[in-house]
Amino acid sequence: MQITPKFIKIGKGVVIREYARVEGITKYAGENFFPKIEFGENVKIQQSLHLTCAKKVFVGKETAIAANVTITDINHGYEILDIPPERQKINVQEVYIGMNCKIYNNAVILPGTILGKQVIVGANSVVKGVFPDYCVIAGAPAKIIKRYNFTNKQWEKTNFNGDFIL
Structure with missing residues (x-):
């Protein structure tokens, strides 16, 4: 397990299972960062979470995260062709996961993602956007x-923009 506690705020009742990497990145490719990771109350995280943060990752209360999920506010640049991507500067955008969400196995939550409350993320999904x-x-x-x-008080299918299909 790799955890950097000084960058993490944990609410009451949070459970983080084994093999988690919850890491605040303070220096990378010559740049300094000031990471903030926050888990609201009663967040439940199954094994093998991979969470890296250079700016801010927020997970709202009562959210459940299944096994093998990646959450990151970091994207490795690929601007200079004769330098491996892993050694180039990183791009950073905050991640916000609302309360009461459920993120299923093997999902990847990318920089800049904002999930509203009670959003369900299907297994093996790659998530970026609002x-x-x-x-x-x-x-x-x-x-x-x-x-x-x-209005109808029920779940309804939508197009990919979230507009209800009539």
Whole structure:
């Protein structure tokens, strides 16, 4: 397990299973960073989470994260062709995961992602973008496949933009 506790704020009732990497990155390719990782109350994380953070990753309360999930606010650059990507400067964008979300096995949450509350992320999904409250997303890249219609009080299929299909 690799955890950098001084960059992590953990709410009451948080469970992080074995083999987790929850790491704040403070220096990379000559740049300094000030990471902030926050888990709200009762977040449950299964084994083998890979979370790296150079700016901010927030996981809302009551969110459940299944096994082998990656969450990162870091993207390795590939600007200079004669330098391996792993040695180039990183690009950083905050990640926000709302409360009551469920992220299934092997999902990858990429920099700049914002998940509203009660978003379900399907297994093996690659997630980047902004997704509204009460929706189910899946795929690589992840798209909205259904969301809750408060007018009809039921879950309904949508197009990939989240518009209800009539």
